[in-house]
Amino acid sequence: MASSVILRGLAPERVRTLEWQSEDTTMAEIVTELSRLSAKLAHGEAGDDQHPHPRNCVMNIVALVDGHHIARHVGTILADLSTHHPSRSIILHQHSPDLEQKIAASIRCDAHALVHGEPVQHEQVTLHVQGAALEHIRSLVEPLLTPDVRTHLWWTGTPPLSDPAMHQALELCDTLVVDSAAFERPFDSLLALAKLADELSVEMGICDLHWARVRTWREVLAQFFEPPSRRPFLHGINGVGIDYAGEGRGNRVAAGLLAGWLCSTLGWRLKSAAAGKGGVVAAYLEAPAGHPVEIAFRSVPATGQAEGEVLSLRLEAAANRQTAALSVELDPEHEGTAILTYGIGEDRPVKQRLPIAASEEADLLIQLLVQGRRDPVFLRSLLAAADLLRSAK
Amino acid sequence: LTTTAPNPLAEGLHEYRTASPAVMVIFGGTGDLSSRKLLPALYNLAKQRLLPPGFALLGAAMDQIPADEFRKRITTSVHENSRTQPVDDAVLESFLSNVDYLPIDFGKPEGFQRLKQRIEELDRESGAGGNAVYYCATPPATYASIAEGLAGAGLARKEGSQGLRRIVVEKPFGTDLKSATDLNAVLQRTFGEDAIFRIDHYLGKETVQNILAFRFANAIFEPIWNSHYVDSVQITVAEELGIEHRAAYYDKAGALRDIMQNHALQLLTLVAMEPPVAFDAVAVRDEKVKVLRSVRPFRGEEVARDTVRGQYVEGWVLGEKVGGYREEPGVAADSQTETYASLRLRVDNWRWAHTPFYLRTGKRLPKRVTEIRVQFKRPPHLTFGREATRDLEPNAITLRIQPEEGISLRFGAKVPTAGIRIRSVNMDFLYMSSFLLDAPDAYERLIMDALLGDPTLFTRADEVETAWRLIDPIEASWRDGKPPLQTYAAGTWGPEAADKLIEGEDREWHRP
Numbered sequence: 083m084a085s086s087v088i089l090r091g092l093a094p095e096r097v098r099t100l101e102w103q104s105e106d107t108t109m110a111e112i113v114t115e116l117s118r119l120s121a122k123l124a125h126g127e128a129g130d131d132q133h134p135h136p137r138n139c140v141m142n143i144v145a146l147v148d149g150h151h152i153a154r155h156v157g158t159i160l161a162d163l164s165t166h167h168p169s170r171s172i173i174l175h176q177h178s179p180d181l182e183q184k185i186a187a188s189i190r191c192d193a194h195a196l197v198h199g200e201p202v203q204h205e206q207v208t209l210h211v212q213g214a215a216l217e218h219i220r221s222l223v224e225p226l227l228t229p230d231v232r233t234h235l236w237w238t239g240t241p242p243l244s245d246p247a248m249h250q251a252l253e254l255c256d257t258l259v260v261d262s263a264a265f266e267r268p269f270d271s272l273l274a275l276a277k278l279a280d281e282l283s284v285e286m287g288i289c290d291l292h293w294a295r296v297r298t299w300r301e302v303l304a305q306f307f308e309p310p311s312r313r314p315f316l317h318g319i320n321g322v323g324i325d326y327a328g329e330g331r332g333n334r335v336a337a338g339l340l341a342g343w344l345c346s347t348l349g350w351r352l353k354s355a356a357a358g359k360g361g362v363v364a365a366y367l368e369a370p371a372g373h374p375v376e377i378a379f380r381s382v383p384a385t386g387q388a389e390g391e392v393l394s395l396r397l398e399a400a401a402n403r404q405t406a407a408l409s410v411e412l413d414p415e416h417e418g419t420a421i422l423t424y425g426i427g428e429d430r431p432v433k434q435r436l437p438i439a440a441s442e443e444a445d446l447l448i449q450l451l452v453q454g455r456r457d458p459v460f461l462r463s464l465l466a467a468a469d470l471l472r473s474a475k
Numbered sequence: 476l477t478t479t480a481p482n483p484l485a486e487g488l489h490e491y492r493t494a495s496p497a498v499m500v501i502f503g504g505t506g507d508l509s510s511r512k513l514l515p516a517l518y519n520l521a522k523q524r525l526l527p528p529g530f531a532l533l534g535a536a537m538d539q540i541p542a543d544e545f546r547k548r549i550t551t552s553v554h555e556n557s558r559t560q561p562v563d564d565a566v567l568e569s570f571l572s573n574v575d576y577l578p579i580d581f582g583k584p585e586g587f588q589r590l591k592q593r594i595e596e597l598d599r600e601s602g603a604g605g606n607a608v609y610y611c612a613t614p615p616a617t618y619a620s621i622a623e624g625l626a627g628a629g630l631a632r633k634e635g636s637q638g639l640r641r642i643v644v645e646k647p648f649g650t651d652l653k654s655a656t657d658l659n660a661v662l663q664r665t666f667g668e669d670a671i672f673r674i675d676h677y678l679g680k681e682t683v684q685n686i687l688a689f690r691f692a693n694a695i696f697e698p699i700w701n702s703h704y705v706d707s708v709q710i711t712v713a714e715e716l717g718i719e720h721r722a723a724y725y726d727k728a729g730a731l732r733d734i735m736q737n738h739a740l741q742l743l744t745l746v747a748m749e750p751p752v753a754f755d756a757v758a759v760r761d762e763k764v765k766v767l768r769s770v771r772p773f774r775g776e777e778v779a780r781d782t783v784r785g786q787y788v789e790g791w792v793l794g795e796k797v798g799g800y801r802e803e804p805g806v807a808a809d810s811q812t813e814t815y816a817s818l819r820l821r822v823d824n825w826r827w828a829h830t831p832f833y834l835r836t837g838k839r840l841p842k843r844v845t846e847i848r849v850q851f852k853r854p855p856h857l858t859f860g861r862e863a864t865r866d867l868e869p870n871a872i873t874l875r876i877q878p879e880e881g882i883s884l885r886f887g888a889k890v891p892t893a894g895i896r897i898r899s900v901n902m903d904f905l906y907m908s909s910f911l912l913d914a915p916d917a918y919e920r921l922i923m924d925a926l927l928g929d930p931t932l933f934t935r936a937d938e939v940e941t942a943w944r945l946i947d948p949i950e951a952s953w954r955d956g957k958p959p960l961q962t963y964a965a966g967t968w969g970p971e972a973a974d975k976l977i978e979g980e981d982r983e984w985h986r987p
Binding site for chain 1: 485495496528
């Protein structure tokens with residue numbers, strides 16, 4: 083059960099590692115060992131007349147996982163994350179609560195000497211827990227947290243959003259991180275997530291890795307409408323088309339979030355929505371100025387793209403007796419780029435290639451965690467997406 | 476600048492700032508600054524998706540090369556100098572698809588007419604909306620003629636429905652007050668102050684901006700940031716390098732004009748300024764100018780008393796023997812140019828009365844380091860007695876700008892022995908240990924600000940001129956040999972006279 087984490091981005095020759103593991107242990111022993119290893123590592127580089135290096139942990143991140151493969155994957159991502167944010171990570175591998183109570187654990191502490199010689203520490207505790215303790219997640223995690231820094235809870239897979247254990251886990255964290263791309267039943271989980279977001283206190287943040295993935299699309303649209311001369315077209319949008327990768331209904335969450343973002347940001351009021359064959363959704367809305375807006379999204383088979391990933395976005399708008407059309411499409415022939423095409427009025431259409439590379443999970447996590455606890459734009463987009471998809475059901 | 480409602484789609488896109496589309500013209504696009512800094516910075520902005528759709532780049536220089544050759548040079552410079560590696564080919568390719576080149580003679584009006592034509596074509600092709608940003612990566616002597624040339628071709632001031640027009644110029648801004656005033660007059664006449672972006676790249680450095688964050692985002696330091704508690708402030712801008720093939724420029728400029736007039740005084744303004752009401756261009760720059768106006772100007776013999784100038788002679792730096800300044804290629808054997816300068820300044824305002832500011836800069840010093848040291852007064856009473864506190868130095872906060880960005884607090888702690896003995900210890904904070912993110916290069920930040928039209932981190936005309944008003948009397952006195960030019964061995968912290976400058980007030984230079 084020794085950790086197989088490879089620290090990407092760290093120079094192996096500058097990493098000093100201490101490890102401990104036990105197949106059958108107690109939380110008290112784990113806390114003691116963590117403290118021992120951490121102190122030993124801190125004193126490691128310091129000379130006799132020097133202080134041990136100061137703590138530079140900026141956050142706790144707790145990951146709840148339910149499979150060996152996922153646990154390893156998450157371990158690697160959190161180690162990656164520590165190369166940007168010195169942190170303590172706790173991976174809680176949840177085995178069956180119906181088995182006899184047992185805790186196995188491993189601890190890995192890395193001190194990475196930066197170029198200027200100062201070490202940065204990352205501690206990763208992996209717990210394998212079975213039995214009744216799983217119903218008391220807080221008692222497993224809280225003793226391991228570094229004090230006075232934020233705690234982020236990353237619930238991989240489909241979180242049991244209405245489960246009491248989930249709510250108990252939420253009490254010890256500042257932010258809940260989920261990935262709606264990995265939801266088993268995306269529609270139901272999205273609605274549950276929206277309900278949870280609506281109920282949570284304002285101090286608590288919810289982040290979705292899938293929301294971070296659509297950020298690029300949001301940026302492109304925001305950039306396009308930045309010049310004041312184009313701003314009237316923003317308020318004159320009357321048609322939106324979104325294609326996402328998949329077959330049938332597939333995972334509409336990203337498309338829904340993008341549509342929800344536009345609706346909630348531009349104040350469009352949902353009038354009706356309908357779902358057709360092949361995952362097609364058509365929604366009819368009214369803009370604040372009174373003109374109708376139609377949003378359509380559909381699944382399109384696409385090789386090499388993750389299910390649900392947005393493939394293209396089209397907008398049509400009218401303002402000042404002129405029309406404008408904009409499309410952004412992933413370029414299948416040039417990975418990591420998209421083709422932006424737009425035309426305004428009688429002007430010759432402009433075509434440009436933009437970098438639009440997909441981000442890895444560690445990068446997405448960083449994006450979300452540096453934003454802070456609560457992203458009101460995500461929350462209102464989530465609620466609008468839930469409304470839209472619920473109406474189309 | 477057009478005032479318009481915030482873009483609602485930009486809400487929540489943290490660190491997201493988007494500029495209007497524009498054609499950016501880099502004069503001197505094939506030169507050293509472009510190759511080392513500007514082009515890699517633009518590539519990295521493209522990589523971060525910060526360049527707006529509709530952005531196009533036009534290189535303009537004397538070299539008679541085709542556009543393809545310019546694009547090849549960009550590829551080479553990005554591969555060699557980009558802070559992010561490996562280079563993302565997809566990003567580079569999409570960036571290059573919006574790049575063009577025009578050979579131009581800055582001295583000929585017809586060159587600017589051809590430039591106008593090319594900008595208009597690029598504007599149509601890219602949808603830049605008539606916006607243009609001109610970057611002068613050329614010798615300072617060309618700034619005025621470029622501005623006049625652009626104005627003559629109708630490319631300078633925004634007129635009627637034309638898009639925005641901005642010009643970016645690099646320091647040095649003049650060589651004295653008169654030349655700076657003349658240059659400002661030309662730029663203001665052709666572009667207007669709002670459209671002039673004077674780059675002192677020091678201000679684009681993350682850690683320089685962090686000085687303001689440290690002071691004004693924390694409540695615990697500002698109450699003691701004044702002459703009641705602060706004994707003195709030392710600002711050090713040291714380089715281990717010599718003049719590196721820049722003799723033609725440096726021998727005319729010297730340390731006073733090259734570093735003291737801009738970088739060192741900029742640091743002084745940031746550490747001494749009053750809290751601005753907002754982090755915006757007007758508020759921040761107003762406060763900086765107030766500091767410069769508060770600095771007591773040198774009169775008569777004060778220059779000889781409060782300044783030191785030095786020139787390095789042969790010595791050892793970083794384990795290698797190096798020659799003296801006068802032995803550098805291109806330097807006259809009897810050159811009187813200073814490679815070291817230190818000043819004792821008084822800031823005559825309510826906050827800083829009686830707190831001296833010691834500034835020093837030099838070449839061929841032991842190492843490259845920039846830092847600000849705020850030294851506090853000793854406690855009014857020695858509770859533990861003189862013997863127990865023999866090793867105790869005054870409290871100090873050191874703001875390290877480079878190379879290891881961080882903050883260090885020195886305070887006294889009891890040595891763990893049976894008796895009482897207090898010793899100084901340091902509590903160090905390193906930005907790199909807590910924020911392991913790649914900070915953007917100063918040029919990325921500043922180019923982006925110029926595209927956005929945010930001049931907060933650029934130098935305003937009155938700031939430049941006020942700084943020259945302080946420097947000119949020193950220059951004049953130094954020309955008269957007051958104080959005389961001292962020498963110092965390369966690899967030391969400057970001439971002995973610099974030590975005496977500060978020791979005379981019962982202080983000593985901090986060893987960085």
